[in-house]
Amino acid sequence: MRRILRLMFTAAGPYAPQFHATLRVSLAASAVQAAAYASFVPLLAELSRDPVRTGRAWLWVGVLAALVVTEGALRVRESGFTYGYWHLVTQATRLRLGERLRAMPQQELARRAAGDLTSVVGANATAAATAVSALSTLFVQLVTVPVVLGAVVLAVDWRLGLVLAAAVGAALPFVRRVQRSSNTGFHAVDEADAASANRIVEYVQGLPVFKATGQAGADSPRLATVLAHQHHAQSAANRSAAAPLAAAQLLVRLALVALVAVGSALVVDAKLSLGLLVAIVVTAARFAEPLSMAAVMTKLFEMSEAALTRIDEVLRVEPLPVAPGGTEPKDFEIRFEHVTFAYDGRDEPTLRAFDLTVPERSLTALVGPSGSGKTTVTRLISRFADPQHGTVRIGRVDLRTLGPDEVLRHIAVVFQDVYLFDDTIRANIALGRPDATDAQIEAAARAANVHEFVARLPLGYDTRVGEIGSALSGGERQRISIARAILKDAPIVLLDEPTAALDTESEVVVQQAVDRLVAGRTVVVIAHRLSTVVGADQIVVVDGGRVTQRGTHAELLADAEGRYARMWTAQLAARHWHLPPTEAGARTGHAP
Known part of the structure; x- marks a missing residue:
C-alpha cells in the first residue's frame, strides 16, 4: 500500500497538497469512528450494573452522540475532495499525460500502440482519479478502525484481545496471497485490455479490408484472438484470488465465533460481565468488518495499482536531453x-x-x-x-x-499518407499556424490549390472532413496537408513523395x-x-x-x-x- 499511495500522490499531481490534507481528515474521521464504537464498551458496562448509574450512562450516550456528529462533520470535509476534485484530478492527469506524450521522444512514441495510449489516457486516468479520490480514504478507514478497536478490546480484556490478534495473524497470509495474485493478474488484465483496445482501433480503421477479405465480425481472427486472450486474463485473475479470499473471510468469521466462545466461558467463570461481553462483541464485529472488506478491496486496490503503474510509466519517460550551448541556426x-x-x-x-x-x-x-x-x-x-x-x-x-x-x-512535413482530423477544413489547415487569420488560411489554401474545390462545398472552409479526412478524395486531402505546410512557412520542408499514391x-x-x-x-x-x-x-x-x-x-x-x-x-x-x-x-x- 505504500507503493500504491506513492503512485496516488503521483497521479494527484498539482492536487497532491489537497490530497494529503484529505488523508489527514480521513485519518481523524476514522479514529473518531473507531472511538464511537469503542464508547459502547463503557456504555453497556454501565447499563449492565445493578443498580444502573444513570448519570454515567447518559454521559456515555452524550460522548457517543458527540463522536458521531464529529465524524459526520469530518466526513463532509473528506467528501469535498472525493466529489469536488475527482474530475479535476482526471483532467489534470490527462493533461499531464498529454504534455508528456508531446515531449516524449518520437521513437518512443512510435513504439507504443495507439490503443495502448488510448487506454492509458482514457480508462487508466479515470481509474487513477477514482483511486485518489475514493479508494484512498476507504483504505485509511479500513486500516485505522481495526487498529483502534483492537487496542480497545486488548485493553478491556487481554484474552479476548489475543483472540482477535491471532485471527488477524492467521488471515494476513491469505490477504497477502490475494494481493500477490491480484497484482500479477490485474497487470496481465490491464495489458490484455490495452492490446484489445489497440486491436479494436485497428479493426475499426481496417474494416473495409476485413469486409473485403471476409474477416469482419465474428469471422475476424485478429479481433477474436485478442478478445479471447482478454477473457482468459480476466478469468485467470478472478480464479487466482477466489480461494485465498474465501479463506480470509472465513477466518474473520471464525474469529468472532472464537471470541464469543472465550467470552462466554469468562462470563460463566464470573471473570467478565455479560454486558461487557456484549459490548466487546459489538466492538469486535466492527473490528472484523473492515478486515473482511480489506480482503475484498485488495482486488480493487491492485486493479488501481495496475492503472496507476501504467500512468507512472508514461510520466517517467524522459524527453530527449538538450545539451548546453544551443543557438538559433543562422542558416x-x-x-x-x-x-x-x-x-x-x-x-x-x-x-x-x-x-x-x-x-x-x-x-x-x-x-x-x-x-x-x-x-x-x-x-x-x-x-x-x-x-x-x-x-x-x-x-x-x-x-x-x-x-x-x-x-x-x-520544419514542415508533408507525408504520403495524410492524416486529417475530424474537424473543419479551416481547422485542419490552421494546425500549421494556430494563430493564423482567416485571410492567411485562405491564402495558403489558394497556393495549395485547395480553394478551388472548397469554393464548391456548401459550407466552404467550415466543411468537416470526416474521420482521417474520409469525406475527401486523396488529392484533396494531400492539398490540405500542403496548405498546412505553406501556412507554417518553415524554412525546411521534408516530403515523403506526396504524389506517389x-x-x-x-x-x-x-x-x-x-x-x-x-x-x-x-x-x-x-x-x-x-x-x-x-x-x-x-x-x-x-x-x-x-x-x-x-x-x-x-x-x-x-x-x-x-x-x-x-x-x-x-x-x-x-x-x-x-x-x-x-x-x-x-x-x-x-x-x-
Whole structure:
C-alpha cells in the first residue's frame, strides 16, 4: 500500500497538497469512528450494573452522540475532495499525460500502440482519479478502525484481545496471497485490455479490408484472438484470488465465533460481565468488518495499482536531453556527419557512417530500395531520436543542443499518407499556424490549390472532413496537408513523395502545390518515382544505410552500371507494362 499511495500522490499531481490534507481528515474521521464504537464498551458496562448509574450512562450516550456528529462533520470535509476534485484530478492527469506524450521522444512514441495510449489516457486516468479520490480514504478507514478497536478490546480484556490478534495473524497470509495474485493478474488484465483496445482501433480503421477479405465480425481472427486472450486474463485473475479470499473471510468469521466462545466461558467463570461481553462483541464485529472488506478491496486496490503503474510509466519517460550551448541556426543547411543510428530493439544499425550535406535553399532527393534508411534520414532531421554516433546539424548547430520543439519549429512535413482530423477544413489547415487569420488560411489554401474545390462545398472552409479526412478524395486531402505546410512557412520542408499514391489528374494539381511550397526552401524529398525528381539539385542514392551515389540526374545516368541507372531503366520498363489479353479477349481481338 505504500507503493500504491506513492503512485496516488503521483497521479494527484498539482492536487497532491489537497490530497494529503484529505488523508489527514480521513485519518481523524476514522479514529473518531473507531472511538464511537469503542464508547459502547463503557456504555453497556454501565447499563449492565445493578443498580444502573444513570448519570454515567447518559454521559456515555452524550460522548457517543458527540463522536458521531464529529465524524459526520469530518466526513463532509473528506467528501469535498472525493466529489469536488475527482474530475479535476482526471483532467489534470490527462493533461499531464498529454504534455508528456508531446515531449516524449518520437521513437518512443512510435513504439507504443495507439490503443495502448488510448487506454492509458482514457480508462487508466479515470481509474487513477477514482483511486485518489475514493479508494484512498476507504483504505485509511479500513486500516485505522481495526487498529483502534483492537487496542480497545486488548485493553478491556487481554484474552479476548489475543483472540482477535491471532485471527488477524492467521488471515494476513491469505490477504497477502490475494494481493500477490491480484497484482500479477490485474497487470496481465490491464495489458490484455490495452492490446484489445489497440486491436479494436485497428479493426475499426481496417474494416473495409476485413469486409473485403471476409474477416469482419465474428469471422475476424485478429479481433477474436485478442478478445479471447482478454477473457482468459480476466478469468485467470478472478480464479487466482477466489480461494485465498474465501479463506480470509472465513477466518474473520471464525474469529468472532472464537471470541464469543472465550467470552462466554469468562462470563460463566464470573471473570467478565455479560454486558461487557456484549459490548466487546459489538466492538469486535466492527473490528472484523473492515478486515473482511480489506480482503475484498485488495482486488480493487491492485486493479488501481495496475492503472496507476501504467500512468507512472508514461510520466517517467524522459524527453530527449538538450545539451548546453544551443543557438538559433543562422542558416538552414542540413549536414549529417558520420552518423550511425539503430532503432531501439534492433542489433543492426539502419544508418552506418552516413555522411550527407543538403545545401540551404536546395532540393535533395533521397532514392533507394525499401529499408535502405531514407525515412530514417528525415526522422533524424526532425530529431525523432539522436544518433548513437555522429552528429546531425542544421545551420552548423548540433540538433542535440536544441529541444525537439525548437527543431520542429523550423520544419514542415508533408507525408504520403495524410492524416486529417475530424474537424473543419479551416481547422485542419490552421494546425500549421494556430494563430493564423482567416485571410492567411485562405491564402495558403489558394497556393495549395485547395480553394478551388472548397469554393464548391456548401459550407466552404467550415466543411468537416470526416474521420482521417474520409469525406475527401486523396488529392484533396494531400492539398490540405500542403496548405498546412505553406501556412507554417518553415524554412525546411521534408516530403515523403506526396504524389506517389495519386491518379494522374490529382498528381498534376498536387505537384503544382508542392512547387509553391518548396520554392526558396531547404527541401529533402523521399522519391519513389524517379521521374518526379529529375530536376533536383542533387539526388542521393541510399542503400544499406550508406550513401552509395550522389549527383544530378544526368550525372547519375552517366554511370550505366550504377544503382540509380538501373532503377531508372526498371521504372521506364514498368511504364510500358500492360496486362496480357485473356483467352476471351484474344478471340474478340480486344484486351479486357
